[in-house]
Structure formats: C-alpha cells, structure tokens
Amino acid sequence: xxxxxxxxxxxxxxxxxxxxxxxxxxxxxxxxxxxxxxxxxxxxxxxxxxxxxxxxxxxxxxxxxxxxxxxxxxxxxxxxxxxxxxxxxxxxxxxxxxxxxxxxxxxxxxxxxxxxxxxxxxxxxxxxxxxxxxxxxxxxxxxxxxxxxxxxxxxxxxxxxxxxxxxxxxxxxxxxxxxxxxxxxxxxxxxxxxxxxxxxxxxxxxxxxxxxxxxxxxxxxxxxxxxxxxxxxxxxxxxxxxxxxxxxxxxxxxxxxxxxxxxxxxxxxxxxxxxxxxxxxxxxxxxxxxxxxxxxxxxxxxxxxxxxxxxxxxxxxxxxxxxxxxx
Amino acid sequence: xxxxxxxxxxxxxxxxxxxxxxxxxxxxxxxxxxxxxxxxxxxxxxxxxxxxxxxxxxxxxxxxxxxxxxxxxxxxxxxxxxxxxxxxxxxxxxxxxxxxxxxxxxxxxxxxxxxxxxxxxxxxxxxxxxxxxxxxxxxxxxxxxxxxxxxxxxxxxxxxxxxxxxxxxxxxxxxxxxxxxxxxxxxxxxxxxxxxxxxxxxxxxxxxxxxxxxxxxxxxxxxxxxxxxxxxxxxxxxxxxxx
Amino acid sequence: xxxxxxxxxxxxxxxxxxxxxxxxxxxxxxxxxxxxxxxxxxxxxxxxxxxxxxxxxxxxxxxxxxxxxxxxxxxxxxxxxxxxxxxxxxxxxxxxxxxxxxxxxxxxxxxxxxxxxxxxxxxxxxxxxxxxxxxxxxxxxxxxxxxxxxxxxxxxxxxxxxxxxxxxxxxxxxxxxxxxxxxxxxxxxxxxxxxxxxxxxxxxxxxxxxxxxxxxxxxxxxxxxxxxxxxxxxxxxxxxxxxxxxxxxxxxxxxxxxxxxxxxxxxxxxxxxxxxxxxxxxxxxxxx
Numbered sequence: 001x002x003x004x005x006x007x008x009x010x011x012x013x014x015x016x017x018x019x020x021x022x023x024x025x026x027x028x029x030x031x032x033x034x035x036x037x038x039x040x041x042x043x044x045x046x047x048x049x050x051x052x053x054x055x056x057x058x059x060x061x062x063x064x065x066x067x068x069x070x071x072x073x074x075x076x077x078x079x080x081x082x083x084x085x086x087x088x089x090x091x092x093x094x095x096x097x098x099x100x101x102x103x104x105x106x107x108x109x110x111x112x113x114x115x116x117x118x119x120x121x122x123x124x125x126x127x128x129x130x131x132x133x134x135x136x137x138x139x140x141x142x143x144x145x146x147x148x149x150x151x152x153x154x155x156x157x158x159x160x161x162x163x164x165x166x167x168x169x170x171x172x173x174x175x176x177x178x179x180x181x182x183x184x185x186x187x188x189x190x191x192x193x194x195x196x197x198x199x200x201x202x203x204x205x206x207x208x209x210x211x212x213x214x215x216x217x218x219x220x221x222x223x224x225x226x227x228x229x230x231x232x233x234x235x236x237x238x239x240x241x242x243x244x245x246x247x248x249x250x251x252x253x254x255x256x257x258x259x260x261x262x263x264x265x266x267x268x269x270x271x272x273x274x275x276x277x278x279x280x281x282x283x284x285x286x287x288x289x290x291x292x293x294x295x296x297x298x299x300x301x302x303x304x305x306x307x308x309x310x311x312x313x314x315x316x317x318x319x320x321x322x323x324x325x326x327x
Numbered sequence: 328x329x330x331x332x333x334x335x336x337x338x339x340x341x342x343x344x345x346x347x348x349x350x351x352x353x354x355x356x357x358x359x360x361x362x363x364x365x366x367x368x369x370x371x372x373x374x375x376x377x378x379x380x381x382x383x384x385x386x387x388x389x390x391x392x393x394x395x396x397x398x399x400x401x402x403x404x405x406x407x408x409x410x411x412x413x414x415x416x417x418x419x420x421x422x423x424x425x426x427x428x429x430x431x432x433x434x435x436x437x438x439x440x441x442x443x444x445x446x447x448x449x450x451x452x453x454x455x456x457x458x459x460x461x462x463x464x465x466x467x468x469x470x471x472x473x474x475x476x477x478x479x480x481x482x483x484x485x486x487x488x489x490x491x492x493x494x495x496x497x498x499x500x501x502x503x504x505x506x507x508x509x510x511x512x513x514x515x516x517x518x519x520x521x522x523x524x525x526x527x528x529x530x531x532x533x534x535x536x537x538x539x540x541x542x543x544x545x546x547x548x549x550x551x552x553x554x555x556x557x558x559x560x561x562x563x564x565x566x567x568x569x570x
Numbered sequence: 571x572x573x574x575x576x577x578x579x580x581x582x583x584x585x586x587x588x589x590x591x592x593x594x595x596x597x598x599x600x601x602x603x604x605x606x607x608x609x610x611x612x613x614x615x616x617x618x619x620x621x622x623x624x625x626x627x628x629x630x631x632x633x634x635x636x637x638x639x640x641x642x643x644x645x646x647x648x649x650x651x652x653x654x655x656x657x658x659x660x661x662x663x664x665x666x667x668x669x670x671x672x673x674x675x676x677x678x679x680x681x682x683x684x685x686x687x688x689x690x691x692x693x694x695x696x697x698x699x700x701x702x703x704x705x706x707x708x709x710x711x712x713x714x715x716x717x718x719x720x721x722x723x724x725x726x727x728x729x730x731x732x733x734x735x736x737x738x739x740x741x742x743x744x745x746x747x748x749x750x751x752x753x754x755x756x757x758x759x760x761x762x763x764x765x766x767x768x769x770x771x772x773x774x775x776x777x778x779x780x781x782x783x784x785x786x787x788x789x790x791x792x793x794x795x796x797x798x799x800x801x802x803x804x805x806x807x808x809x810x811x812x813x814x815x816x817x818x819x820x821x822x823x824x825x826x827x828x829x830x831x832x833x834x835x836x837x838x839x840x841x842x843x844x845x846x847x848x849x850x851x852x853x854x855x856x857x858x
Contacts, residue, residue, distance in 0.1 A: 058661070058665055060665060060668055060669070105842050105845050105846060106845060109845065109849050110661075110664070111661065111664055111665065112601055112664055112668075113800065113845060113849070115601075115668055116793070116796045116797070116800070117841070117845075119603070119789070119792075119793060119796075120789075120790075120793040120834060120837075120838065123790070123834055124834050124835060124838050127831055127832060127834050127835055128832070128835055130831060131829055131831050131832055131835075135829075175433055175434070175438070175440055178426075178429070178430070178433060179433075179434065181419075181421065181422065182419055182422075182430050184421070185419040185420055185421050185422065186417055186419055186420075188381070188401075188413075188417065189413075189417050189419060189430070191380075191400065191401040191402045191405070192379060192380075192381070192401050192402075192405055192410070192411060193405055193410075193430050193431050193433075193434055193435065193480070193484065194402050194405035194406050194434035194435040194484070195402055195434050196400075196402050197402070238672070238676075241672075245669070275680060275683045275684050276680065276684070277680075278676045278677075278679050278680030278683060279676065279677055279680035279681065279684075280680075281676040281680075282672075282673045282674065282675065282676030282677030282678075282679075282680055283673065283677065284673070285669055285670065285672045285673030285676065286649075286670060286673035286674075286677070287673075288669055288673075289653070289666055289669045289670040289673065290652075290670075293666075
C-alpha cells in the first residue's frame with residue numbers, strides 16, 4: 001500500500017531474472033521442447049489472468065475458453081485487413097465487452113449463477129459462430145497464415161504473462177484490489193463501507209477477460225486453420241481453473257506453481273490415453289477440494305506460519321489445509 | 328431545537344404478510360445519541376437495516392439532511408455519510424486490524440488512501456484501545472477486540488450518522504464499562520449516533536432520548552428516564568400482569 | 571401445434587431431471603454439476619438392460635431408480651457431507667461443492683468414455699407412430715411423458731402428504747429452524763440428495779427410449795437442468811415444472827423454426843431474461 005516492500009523488491013528481481021532466462025528458450029531449442037514451452041507459457045498467462053478475477057472474488061469462472069476463442073477469431077477474421085497489433089487490441093476489447101455482458105447479467109447475483117452461465121458459454125458461442133459461418137459465409141473455417149515462428153509466439157506469450165503479472169501487481173496495490181479483497185471476505189460489509197461491488201467485479205472480470213482474449217489472438221497463427229470446434233474448446237477453461245487452484249490464488253505467482261506440473265502431466269497423458277485424461281482432470285478437481293483447498297502455495301505458507309509460530313511462541317497454530325477450507 | 332439530521336417518515340417494511348416495521352416515524356437531531364429499544368422481535372434491527380440500506384423499505388421515506396436516502400443501495404447510503412456496525416460482529420477475517428479500518432475510509436468521503444489512510448486508521452485503533460495491534464490478523468482477536476475494530480472501521484468513514492447494532496452485547500461487565508465510556512466519548516465529540524441496545528444500564532447512562540418499538544410499532548419516544556417509566560413500555564417488555 | 575405437442579412431451583422429461591436437481595440444490599444445498607452424469611449413466615444402464623436382457627425400460631426404472639438412490643446417497647455421505655461440515659458459510663460450501671462435483675463429472679464421464687467409447691447409442695423401444703389430434707408422434711415419447719408425469723405426481727404426493735416429505739421441504743426453506751423442530755438435517759439432506767439422484771436417473775431412463783445419447787452429453791443436460799431450476803426459483807417444485815415446459819417448448823420451437831444447431835442459444839436467451847428480470851424465479855414474488 002505504501003512504497004515498495006523489501007519482499008516485493010526481491011520478487012521483482014527474481015521475476016526479472018526468470019523472465020530473462022525463460023526468454024532464452026527459443027534460442028536454445030526448437031521442435032518439441034519449444035512447442036511444449038509455448039503451451040506452458042500460454043497456460044501461465046491464462047491462469048494468471050483467471051486468478052486476477054477469481055482469486056479475490058472466489059467466483060469460479062469457466063469463461064477462459066470463450067475469451068480465448070474470441071481472441072482467436074478476432075485475428076482470423078481480419079488478418080488480411082489489419083496489422084497484428086491492432087488485431088490484438090480488438091481481441092482485448094471484444095473479450096472485455098463479452099466479460100462486461102456476462103458480468104452485467106450475473107455478477108449482481110450469487111456465485112452459482114455466474115458459474116452456470118460461464119459453464120455453457122463456450123458451447124453457446126461455438127454454436128452461434130458455427131451457425132453464422134454456415135449461414136452467411138458458407139464455410140466452416142478460416143485460414144491464418146503469418147510469418148510468425150514458434151519462437152515469436154513464445155516471446156509474445158511470455159511478454160503477455162509478464163504484462164498480466166504487472167497489471168495484477170498494480171491492481172493489488174490499488175483501491176480496486178483492496179475493494180476486491182473486502183468483497184471476497186464479506187460482501188455485505190463491502191457494500192456498507194461504500195463499495196459498488198457489482199461494478200468492481202465487472203471491471204476486474206473485464207481486465208481478466210481481455211488478457212485471456214489476447215492469449216487467444218497470439219495463439220491464432222499457430223493453428224493455421226481455425227474452426228469453431230478447435231477455437232472454442234471448453235477444456236481450456238477447466239484446465240485453467242485446475243492449474244490456478246492447484247497452485248493457489250492467494251499470491252500472484254501461485255497459479256504458476258500449478259501450471260508447470262499439470263501441463264506436463266496432461267501433455268504426457270493426453271497424447272497417449274485421451275480418455276484417461278478426463279479421469280485425471282476429475283481426480284485433480286477432487287484433490288483440490290479434499291487435499292489442497294488453498295493450493296500448494298497456500299499449504300506452504302500455512303506450514304511456514306505454523307513452524308514460525310511454534311518456534312517463536314510455542315502457541316498452537318491453527319491447522320493447515322483440510323480443515324480450514326479456502327479461507 | 329436543532330434541525331433534524333435524519334428524518335424517518337412513516338417507514339414500513341413487510342416480509343410477505345408479516346409487518347416488521349409498521350409506519351414508524353422519528354427524527355434525530357445533529358449531535359444526538361438516541362437509543363432504539365424494544366423487546367426481541369420488535370423491529371429495531373430491521374429499522375436499522377432500512378436506514379443503512381441493507382433492506383429496501385416497502386413504503387415510507389428516510390431523509391438524511393436534505394437528501395432522500397430510502398431505497399438507495401447500501402453503498403450509496405454509505406457515501407451519503409452513514410456508517411454502521413453489525414449485530415453479530417462482522418470483521419474482514421483475512422485482514423489485519425489496520426486493513427479493516429482502512430476499509431472504512433477508502434471508499435467514502437475523500438476516499439483516503441495510502442499513507443494518510445494508514446495514519447488515520449492507526450489513530451482510530453489507538454482511540455478504541457488497540458494500540459500496537461495494528462498488524463494483528465483480526466481472526467486471532469478476541470470478541471471485544473473485533474468489536475473495537477468494527478467500531479474503528481465505522482468511525483473511519485467519518486460518518487454524519489453512526490449506527491450501532493447491539494455493539495455492547497456479549498461483553499463481560501468490565502468490558503461493558505469500557506465500551507460505555509468509549510461510546511460516551513464519541514458522542515461528546517458531537518457525532519450523531521443511533522444505538523440499538525438491550526443493555527439498559529448503557530441506555531440510561533448514554534442516551535439523551537429513546538425511541539421504543541414493540542411489534543413493529545413505535546410505542547414511546549422521549550427522554551430515557553420518562554420512557555423507561557412509561558407503563559406501555561413496561562407492559563411491552565414484561566407483559567400485562569406487571570404493569 | 572406440432573411444436574406445442576413435441577415441446578410439451580420433451581418438457582415432461584426435462585421436468586423430471588430438473589426436479590432431481592431442485593431437490594439436490596434446493597434442499598440438500600449441493601450444487602451438483604455431475605447431475606447430468608447420473609442421467610447418462612441411467613441411459614446406458616437402460617440401454618444395456620433392454621438390449622441384453624430384454625427388460626422394458628419402464629420396468630427398468632424399478633431397478634435403476636433405487637440403484638441411483640443408493641449411489642447418490644453414498645456420494646453424499648462420503649464426499650459431500652465433509653464439505654458441508656467444514657464450510658463456514660453458504661458461499662464456501664457452494665465453491666467447494668461446485669469444484670468437487672466437477673471432479674465427479676469428469677471422473678464419471680472419463681469412466682463411461684472408457685467403457686462405452688464416444689459413439690452415439692440408441693435403441694428401438696415403442697418406435698411406432700401414435701396419433702394425437704390427427705398428427706402422428708412417436709409412441710415412445712408419449713409413453714415417456716406419461717411415465718414422467720406419474721413419477722412427478724408421486725414426488726408431489728410424497729413431498730406434500732408425508733412426514734418425511736415435509737422434512738425435506740422444511741430444510742429447503744431453512745435448515746437452522748428445521749433443526750429446532752427435531753428434524754435430522756444432515757440425514758434429511760442426504761436423503762434429498764439421494765432422492766434427487768433417483769429422479770434424475772428416472773429422467774435418464776425415459777430419455778433413453780427416444781433420444782440418441784453418448785457418454786459426454788451429461789454437461790449439456792446439467793446445464794439445461796440448472797437453468798430450469800433457476801428459472802423456476804431455487805427449491806420451488808412447481809416453478810421448476812413450469813420452467814421445464816417453457817424450456818421444452820422454446821427449444822423445440824427454435825429447432826424447428828430456425829436451426830437445430832441453436833437450441834443452446836434459445837436456452838441461454840431464456841436464462842438471460844430470467845437473470846435480468848426475475849432472478850428469484852418465475853413464480854415467486856419479488857423479495858428483498
């Protein structure tokens with residue numbers, strides 16, 4: 001809230017070094033490892049963007065795939081007419097607009113309505129896009145040919161992740177971030193201290209959605225041929241939720257802790273046993289609820305706190321994980 | 328007589344067929360500390376919720392100064408200058424004491440933020456007797472300390488009208504004395520307060536005036552000693568036989 | 571007219587599925603996103619009973635419904651009750667139950683995909699024309715509708731004319747007060763959840779007689795059931811029934827008048843209208 005903390009300074013330096021090291025990847029390798037790297041950074045961006053909104057508000061959003069698809073289509077539709085940078089801006093604006101619509105319809109109400117609304121949203125948009133394509137364009141897909149290499153996409157996604165982080169950090173320090181923490185704690189109190197809760201949530205959801213849309217836009221050249229079935233893939237939403245919650249949403253970097261192992265696991269399984277991958281997703285959700293309710297980072301912090309307290313004062317610390325819930 | 332800061336005019340709230348507040352009217356002048364009392368279920372807390380916007384009225388009007396506030400959302404009413412505490416204490420559990428208090432000032436009035444908000448919140452915590460506890464997580468605090476934090480949060484808004492919903496309930500006798508002193512002090516500084524309370528000692532000590540409700544209706548309105556001696560009020564509390 | 575009849579017939583089955591979810595969410599307070607998997611599982615069991623053992627699906631319900639009851643009761647007792655116990659407030663329980671039932675959704679869907687593959691299934695049961703007002707309709711749809719109405723009526727009788735049913739309605743209104751009048755809330759909630767699962771399974775069995783199903787369609791039906799429940803007003807049995815018919819009619823209308831690919835859009839359009847104008851449910855009076 002005031003000035004820059006020593007911890008934050010340390011985080012900034014670590015982040016900078018990590019970013020520099022990671023950006024070397026395309027220079028060192030290509031093919032499988034680079035393409036895996038792209039997936040990794042993509043999910044890092046998406047799940048960080050997700051937890052910008054869902055972390056503090058605890059509204060489980062399943063709209064990531066819808067934003068992603070909108071971003072992809074923004075590029076595919078106007079690639080020949082407009083420069084790529086403009087397309088990215090369009091992707092961000094279109095996604096933010098969609099987020100505003102979803103928010104206006106559901107965020108005044110309880111979290112359940114929001115989850116349900118976003119649950120079918122990707123499928124809804126896919127149906128509408130398919131329908132309008134076959135009706136008005138008489139074709140199913142769109143070609144996206146660009147000069148971007150896999151390395152370029154990797155760098156763009158890495159920059160996007162860094163941008164998501166910076167914005168997240170700025171929000172956390174701002175009144176908006178504080179308002180959201182209050183809302184997450186007690187919405188009634190939030191309103192009684194003068195926070196327009198619905199508006200705050202909508203604004204944050206728009207920011208989060210815009211980043212997911214940009215991620216979709218950047219990924220568009222990779223698909224070369226874009227059709228609704230591939231661009232609007234609901235699994236993306238679920239993967240993002242799992243990774244973010246597995247890592248923990250209390251800290252900005254929490255989701256990253258979940259992204260790496262889960263991307264590896266899914267990469268290994270999805271290629272060989274596509275049906276089993278659903279079971280893994282199911283088990284991951286159950287594990288989040290029953291074993292790691294505040295994610296890996298939450299668990300670590302809790303254990304550290306307990307250790308510190310028992311060393312310092314000898315007072316019993318509250319239990320970690322299971323009993324506490326996602327507090 | 329000073330002009331009314333708050334005017335409640337024929338306020339009515341019905342839940343289905345149950346009329347919880349039945350055409351109640353009263354005024355509160357600038358700087359007054361009034362007690363809103365009555366037996367359980369008489370509609371006091373409902374009345375408070377109507378003033379703070381937690382509930383929307385069925386009919387009637389509430390004005391703060393010249394502005395009509397009835398029917399507004401709670402966040403708008405907070406910005407108009409009404410702050411409150413809750414019957415069952417509601418602190419923000421994931422935050423420290425000082426963050427809880429900053430929450431009270433960051434979104435109303437001058438929207439104080441940053442270093443100034445920190446200083447203000449620190450001073451308020453000192454004020455309610457929590458010196459040196461700024462960075463304690465509220466979830467580790469005792470009930471009375473949480474109540475203090477909640478009061479500091481309400482004061483942080485620098486409200487034109489402060490609503491206390493049974494702020495003294497659940498305190499032990501020594502805590503109660505401290506609590507009564509604290510409210511008295513705040514009142515003497517000129518802050519306008521409505522307190523819903525069951526602790527009669529506190530009402531007698533603190534309130535210049537009392538509004539008594541029973542079954543949703545206002546049955547008495549006057550100085551504390553007069554009102555508490557009123558046969559209607561005694562009947563409402565104790566039943567017919569003792570009147 | 572044809573739209574009206576087809577839509578009503580479809581609505582009958584939807585009503586059954588949505589009543590199941592109403593019991594689970596309205597009374598047991600568990601937002602069960604794996605509800606559709608119970609439905610799909612029932613479809614497969616009915617299919618298996620019919621094609622292997624030649625059991626009439628209507629009779630099959632006698633086996634399927636109790637099986638679903640037991641299975642859902644076990645799920646509640648083992649997985650969901652611990653969540654209810656640890657939840658500090660309703661919001662936390664909602665997030666936890668949403669995530670946990672997502673887990674179940676994917677787990678069951680994955681298991682069914684492993685067992686049956688991704689192919690579409692159907693079987694021929696009473697696939698003969700039946701004339702209503704001169705127009706022919708598939709007899710299986712009519713039979714499914716009648717059976718659905720019967721099961722719903724039984725539920726209605728149970729809820730409004732038995733002690734146990736009154737207990738279910740009581741915890742739907744207010745679990746805390748229900749406890750005060752000596753209702754075992756935890757047990758009643760478990761029972762409501764199990765009963766809800768059984769109803770959904772009945773809906774699935776009836777659906778399988780006229781609908782082509784596959785292992786991964788559960789989510790779509792969960793979605794529809796959820797929207798019906800919200801339209802009807804959470805916990806409102808009559809509202810949910812009415813909403814089911816509205817949804818059945820509007821889906822049929824959109825599918826036959828505009829494009830079958832846009833049924834979900836029709837569902838969402840209704841959903842948005844309800845959220846914007848009557849979030850408390852179509853039959854309920856506006857409350858604060």
